[in-house]
Amino acid sequence: MAFKMNGSPAKMGTIQGTAGHSSALKMKAEADASALKQMELTADETKGMVKQGKDKGLDLTVNATGTSVTTKSGKTVKLDPKKEKGHKQILETRWKKGDKASGGTLNELVAARKKHKKGSAEYAEIQNKINKSLGSKKMHKGTKTTKGGKTVETKPKGTTTRKSDGATVQKGLGAQKGKTLTYTDKQAEKVKIDKLNTNISDAKKSGDKNKRDENQLKKGEIRAGKDNAKTGTKLSRFLGKLKVKRNKKQLEKRAKKNSPADMKKKY
Numbered sequence: 001m002a003f004k005m006n007g008s009p010a011k012m013g014t015i016q017g018t019a020g021h022s023s024a025l026k027m028k029a030e031a032d033a034s035a036l037k038q039m040e041l042t043a044d045e046t047k048g049m050v051k052q053g054k055d056k057g058l059d060l061t062v063n064a065t066g067t068s069v070t071t072k073s074g075k076t077v078k079l080d081p082k083k084e085k086g087h088k089q090i091l092e093t094r095w096k097k098g099d100k101a102s103g104g105t106l107n108e109l110v111a112a113r114k115k116h117k118k119g120s121a122e123y124a125e126i127q128n129k130i131n132k133s134l135g136s137k138k139m140h141k142g143t144k145t146t147k148g149g150k151t152v153e154t155k156p157k158g159t160t161t162r163k164s165d166g167a168t169v170q171k172g173l174g175a176q177k178g179k180t181l182t183y184t185d186k187q188a189e190k191v192k193i194d195k196l197n198t199n200i201s202d203a204k205k206s207g208d209k210n211k212r213d214e215n216q217l218k219k220g221e222i223r224a225g226k227d228n229a230k231t232g233t234k235l236s237r238f239l240g241k242l243k244v245k246r247n248k249k250q251l252e253k254r255a256k257k258n259s260p261a262d263m264k265k266k267y
Contacts, residue, residue, distance in 0.1 A: 038063050039094050039135035049089045062094045064136040094134065102133035105188035112187035121154040125168055129184040159183050172233070181230050189231060193219060210254060217247035
């Protein structure tokens with residue numbers, strides 16, 4: 001990625017006292033203010049991705065939509081995801097950093113968001129978690145218009161607002177004490193389980209017992225609280241653990257049955 005700018009020095013705002021310079025300073029101030037709300041990538045994280053300073057990288061700010069980056073000096077460059085080197089690498093680094101910030105659920109949250117209508121409380125709640133993970137402070141709200149014509153804020157169905165920190169959490173015993181999942185965590189979990197259910201269904205159709213049990217085991221682990229100890233209820237977590245034990249035994253028994261030593265005994 002080359003950070004090269006062409007054009008007249010006056011127009012580019014490099015000469016002090018000109019209108020172009022004043023405009024450039026204003027644009028830089030706006031860029032700096034915007035940068036506070038976006039994903040910051042350090043020089044170490046962008047090492048080898050930019051032509052200028054390729055040996056040590058550059059401190060860059062990626063905007064909320066991932067369409068451009070801004071340098072410390074305020075220079076903005078549009079990102080092209082089709083460019084394998086530089087542009088694509090920066091976007092992938094941004095996504096990985098965002099995924100880590102989301103607790104490894106960013107891809108699941110994007111998939112969950114697609115299931116809801118834009119502007120709905122469900123969509124807004126998921127979008128806010130995605131934004132936060134990618135460094136944006138922009139917040140969305142779900143609203144509806146009452147019969148009296150008043151616009152009021154709405155929350156996703158089956159949730160409540162935790163009084164201690166204002167988080168949107170699933171209703172249930174201990175919701176106010178932090179003993180239930182947040183709405184976004186639950187949505188990410190549902191996506192994971194849906195994928196596993198599809199794998200289980202496909203394995204049953206093909207007759208692949210190992211694939212079936214492996215995915216049932218992973219599903220059981222999620223239900224048992226491997227990803228989040230606050231998932232479900234005490235009963236559902238207990239049943240999940242039983243499911244994991246059963247599937248492990250099935251896989252171990254099948255592996256032993258098909259081991260080379262046992263095959264020799266058969267023949």
